[in-house]
Structures are given as structure tokens and as C-alpha cells.
Amino acid sequence: MDAREEGVRACNKEAIKSCFDSEKGLLDRRIFVDQDLYDLEMKNIFARAWNFMCHESQIPEIGDYFINYIGEDQVIIVRDKSGEVQVLLNSCRHRGNALCRAEQGNAKSFVCSYHGWHFALDGELIGVPGMSPFYRKDFDKSQWGLVKAAQVDNFHGFYFATLDPDAPSLPDYLGDVGRTGLAMIASRGDVEVVDGIQKNTIDCNWKIAVDNLFDWYHVAYSHASAGEAGVLDLAAVTQANDQMVMLGEYGHAISGPAIKQEMQDEIVGMSDDERKQWNKEEAARSNGRVTRALRMKAAEEMMGPAGARSIGHPNIFPNLWIATGGSQLCLRLPRGPQMTELWWFTVLPKDQTPEERRMTVRFNSHLFGPAGLLEQDDGENWSQSTRAARGVVGGSYPHNLSMALGHDEVKEDPSGQKWIETRINEHGQRWTYQAWMDWMAADSWADLKANHTPVPTGRV
Ligand code: FES
Numbered sequence: 399m400d401a402r403e404e405g406v407r408a409c410n411k412e413a414i415k416s417c418f419d420s421e422k423g424l425l426d427r428r429i430f431v432d433q434d435l436y437d438l439e440m441k442n443i444f445a446r447a448w449n450f451m452c453h454e455s456q457i458p459e460i461g462d463y464f465i466n467y468i469g470e471d472q473v474i475i476v477r478d479k480s481g482e483v484q485v486l487l488n489s490c491r492h493r494g495n496a497l498c499r500a501e502q503g504n505a506k507s508f509v510c511s512y513h514g515w516h517f518a519l520d521g522e523l524i525g526v527p528g529m530s531p532f533y534r535k536d537f538d539k540s541q542w543g544l545v546k547a548a549q550v551d552n553f554h555g556f557y558f559a560t561l562d563p564d565a566p567s568l569p570d571y572l573g574d575v576g577r578t579g580l581a582m583i584a585s586r587g588d589v590e591v592v593d594g595i596q597k598n599t600i601d602c603n604w605k606i607a608v609d610n611l612f613d614w615y616h617v618a619y620s621h622a623s624a625g626e627a628g629v630l631d632l633a634a635v636t637q638a639n640d641q642m643v644m645l646g647e648y649g650h651a652i653s654g655p656a657i658k659q660e661m662q663d664e665i666v667g668m669s670d671d672e673r674k675q676w677n678k679e680e681a682a683r684s685n686g687r688v689t690r691a692l693r694m695k696a697a698e699e700m701m702g703p704a705g706a707r708s709i710g711h712p713n714i715f716p717n718l719w720i721a722t723g724g725s726q727l728c729l730r731l732p733r734g735p736q737m738t739e740l741w742w743f744t745v746l747p748k749d750q751t752p753e754e755r756r757m758t759v760r761f762n763s764h765l766f767g768p769a770g771l772l773e774q775d776d777g778e779n780w781s782q783s784t785r786a787a788r789g790v791v792g793g794s795y796p797h798n799l800s801m802a803l804g805h806d807e808v809k810e811d812p813s814g815q816k817w818i819e820t821r822i823n824e825h826g827q828r829w830t831y832q833a834w835m836d837w838m839a840a841d842s843w844a845d846l847k848a849n850h851t852p853v854p855t856g857r858v
């Protein structure tokens with residue numbers, strides 16, 4: 399065992415900072431299989447970050463709840479009696495049993511199936527069987543309520559939570575790039591989550607799935623069959639030579655195709671009605687294939703002048719992908735170093751006609767989720783990339799993330815928004831692993847705030 403390997407096992411800072419060589423774009427592939435690093439990710443990344451929980455449309459009424467995860471901690475997101483959204487650990491304070499077994503629903507309160515402790519929707523412990531005969535009244539219920547997330551907030555109805563009281567506010571956490579990314583979906587007006595979150599597992603490391611969402615290099619090759627089947631116009635979707643990248647604080651990034659400036663100048667002058675008409679005509683022309691839909695004016699305000707040109711893929715660090723042209727969200731939930739659960743949320747404007755809705759849901763299910771054409775291609779590759787990292791020899795060779803390294807320039811407009819105009823590249827992936835190292839090596843939010851890599855300027 400060399401010193402570096404010993405270091406990774408011990409998870410010391412120096413070893414963590416040697417996992418990715420940002421000067422060369424080389425990544426130690428053992429970060430995909432090492433159990434100690436995985437355990438540290440749960441603590442230093444997931445328990446510290448703002449994690450996406452659900453959309454307000456999933457819990458409109460008092461008592462509505464949705465189950466999600468923060469790392470390996472299962473949480474209940476529930477609207478309590480006062481109408482406030484609570485994020486509670488789904489674990490009874492008595493012996494830790496799960497209180498809520500359904501994935502979503504409506505409850506008046508939560509009663510534990512083990513010994514019957516009874517919790518209110520805001521997490522307060524309101525009933526303990528045998529209080530006087532067994533506990534002899536020697537028990538302070540007020541001390542044994544459910545554990546709550548340290549902070550809960552929402553961005554235009556999209557709820558997030560963090561377990562860390564020292565985390566910055568959600569707006570500060572998201573910053574320009576997180577806001578711009580979420581705006582791709584939030585600017586679509588009054589939206590709601592379509593019932594039925596599609597969930598499936600792939601035997602890969604969660605970071606390989608995140609890395610792939612910035613990967614426009616694989617599309618033409620991995621997904622050639624989707625092109626041949628006529629589902630995607632691969633060249634039009636990929637726009638290999640018109641790509642834009644935005645890198646944000648704490649690891650958020652957006653990467654992918656961009657609307658050309660000349661076209662954006664035309665779009666900016668159009669009213670929302672004119673844009674809707676353009677979209678209708680484009681859909682008619684496309685003959686059922688994937689099409690570009692112009693965003694409404696609200697998007698330009700939320701995304702800023704450069705961001706509004708991006709039609710790429712945002713990742714809100716660590717694991718939330720805004721996908722499928724802003725009509726889907728995908729969470730890549732870690733389930734051990736070599737297993738990832740993918741949750742697909744389809745989010746659509748409430749005023750879509752039933753026919754429009756049916757078409758979008760059908761199209762999305764054809765691309766992603768357990769029956770998705772693209773995800774089946776991707777899943778195989780991610781699984782094999784993860785598996786190879788287990789090999790004694792295979793695991794000792796680095797991943798190559800050197801594409802376009804040192805060839806691009808970060809631009810900045812007077813508002814401070816930063817972006818890169820480029821071709822197909824690996825800036826988003828490199829930024830993600832750089833941020834991963836910053837998070838993993840930090841002892842606390844104070845340490846992370848003080849010591850994370852600043853958003854690059856100049857040559858990247
Ligand atoms: S574990 Fe919940 S009441 Fe005992």
C-alpha cells in the first residue's frame with residue numbers, strides 16, 4: 399500500500415487534496431469505491447449542504463408529506479397544522495424505528511409502529527403509552543420530539559433543507575449559478591410536480607452520474623441509437639461548437655449548449671405571446687422530436703443576460719440536476735459507494751393542456767427513468783466505470799478529465815455574472831471534483847467558507 403492509498407483510507411486532508419490534480423485534469427478513481435471516503439461524504443457534503451426536498455405542489459394541504467433523504471438520513475417533509483413546512487428525521491426518538499413507511503401521503507400525526515410513541519406534525523412528542531404505569535410519570539416529553547433539519551427554505555416553491563445550523567442562507571448558498579440553474583425550471587410560471595416520482599437504482603457511484611450531466615462529449619456516441627430511432631436530433635441537441643459553462647461557488651455549475659448571441663438579441667425583443675406562438679410553430683415543425691422552446695421574459699430577469707442564453711445542464715451541488723429543458727429534476731441519491739438511486743420529478747406549468755402534458759410526460763419517460771432510452775445507455779457505462787475502480791491495478795490509474803483545460807477564458811459582464819463560451823469541454827466536471835475536494839477537506843462551514851476555491855477568472 400503506497401502512502402497515498404494509506405492516506406485516502408485515513409481520509410486526511412492531504413490525501414483528499416491529492417485525489418484530483420486540477421493542473422492536469424487527473425482524478426484518482428478510488429474516490430468512487432472507497433467506503434471511508436463515502437462515509438466522509440455523508441458527513442462533510444450531504445449533512446452540510448442544502449439538499450432538495452420537494453416542490454410545494456407536492457404538499458399543498460396540512461398533513462401532506464413526502465419522504466426524501468439527506469445523505470443516508472431519511473426525512474419527512476410535512477406541512478404542519480400552522481401551514482409551515484417541517485423537515486423531520488424519519489426516526490423515532492425511542493429506538494430509532496421509521497415512523498412513516500409510505501413514500502408520500504397525508505397524515506394527522508405520526509405514530510410509531512414499535513411501541514406507539516405519537517408525534518405531532520411539527521415533530522413534538524404528544525403521546526407515550528404507559529406514561530404513568532411504566533415510566534411512573536418520570537419522563538419529560540418535551541425533550542424527545544423528532545429531530546428537525548437545522549434550516550428549511552424554498553426558492554420559488556422548491557424546498558431545500560440543511561442539517562447544518564452554520565450553513566449560509568439558501569440564497570447565499572445558491573449564488574448566481576445556483577439561482578440561474580433553478581430558474582430554468584422556476585421561471586416556467588405556476589408549476590407543479592406530476593404525480594409519480596420515477597425511482598430506480600444504478601450500480602454506480604453517485605459522482606459518476608453527476609459528472610455525466612455535464613458530459614456533452616458522450617451524447618453523439620453513447621446515444622447514437624436514440625438518434626437513429628429518430629427520438630433526438632443529436633447535432634441540434636448537442637451544439638458541439640456552441641457551448642457555455644458557468645461555474646459557481648461551492649460547486650454549482652451549468653454546462654451545455656448556448657443560444658447564439660444574435661438569436662438571443664432577437665428573442666429579448668419578443669413578447670411572451672410571440673414566444674408562445676414561436677414555440678407552437680416549432681413543435682409543429684419538429685414532427686415529435688425534441689425541440690427548442692423559448693423561455694418567457696421572466697426567465698431573463700431570473701437568469702441574467704448571460705444565463706438566459708444557457709440551455710445546458712445545471713447541477714446544484716451536490717446532486718440535483720435540472721434536466722430535460724427545465725421540465726424535470728433528477729436527484730442522484732447515494733446508496734453506498736457503488737449504488738445510486740435516481741429520482742425523477744417531472745415539473746410542468748399548471749396551465750398546460752392535458753394533451754401537452756401527456757406529450758411531455760411521454761417524451762420524458764422515453765428519455766430518462768427506468769424505461770428511458772438514454773438512461774439505459776448511460777447506466778451501463780456508469781456501472782462499468784465504477785466497477786473498474788475496484789480493481790487493484792484498474793483502480794490505480796486515473797480518470798482523464800483534461801479536455802479543453804487551459805484553452806478557454808472566463809468572461810464577466812458588468813453585473814458580475816461569469817461564463818465561458820466554448821466547445822465541448824470538461825470544465826463542469828473539473829469544477830465539481832475541485833469542489834468535492836474543498837468540501838471533503840473542510841472541518842466545518844466556517845472552514846469551507848474561508849477555504850473553498852474561488853470562482854475562476856481569466857484562463858481556465
Ligand atoms: S421505537 Fe418508536 S415507540 Fe419504540
Ligand SMILES: [Fe+2]
Nearest residue numbers: 617620772776
Ligand atoms: Fe447520457
